[in-house]
Amino acid sequence: xxxxxxxxxxxxxxxxxxxxxxxxxxxxxxxxxxxxxxxxxxxxxxxxxxxxxxxxxxxxxxxxxxxxxxxxxxxxxx
Numbered sequence: 001x002x003x004x005x006x007x008x009x010x011x012x013x014x015x016x017x018x019x020x021x022x023x024x025x026x027x028x029x030x031x032x033x034x035x036x037x038x039x040x041x042x043x044x045x046x047x048x049x050x051x052x053x054x055x056x057x058x059x060x061x062x063x064x065x066x067x068x069x070x071x072x073x074x075x076x077x078x
Contacts, residue, residue, distance in 0.1 A: 002068040023047045026058070038062040 017024055028042035040060040047053050063071035 006069055006072065017046075021049050036064045038064070 014024070023046070025045045025047070026042055027045055028040050030039075030041040032039045038061070040058075040062075042058060044056045044058050045053055046056070059075045061071075061073045061075075062069050
């Protein structure tokens with residue numbers, strides 16, 4: 001997966017949720033960059049009309065090579 005592919009994935013996800021009347025927002029709380037690895041901890045906020053916001057913790061680990069994402073791991077229950 002390269003950066004354009006990742007951005008396309010995000011755009012598709014946003015379009016899918018928008019079609020259902022939902023909106024998501026990544027709220028990072030900690031970001032650590034060390035060499036070719038990036039770790040991001042935060043909360044995914046899901047907003048839906050007429051319902052309280054939902055928050056889900058996440059922890060993403062990305063590995064880069066030549067400025068491109070070559071590995072993207074997602075964990076939700078941290």
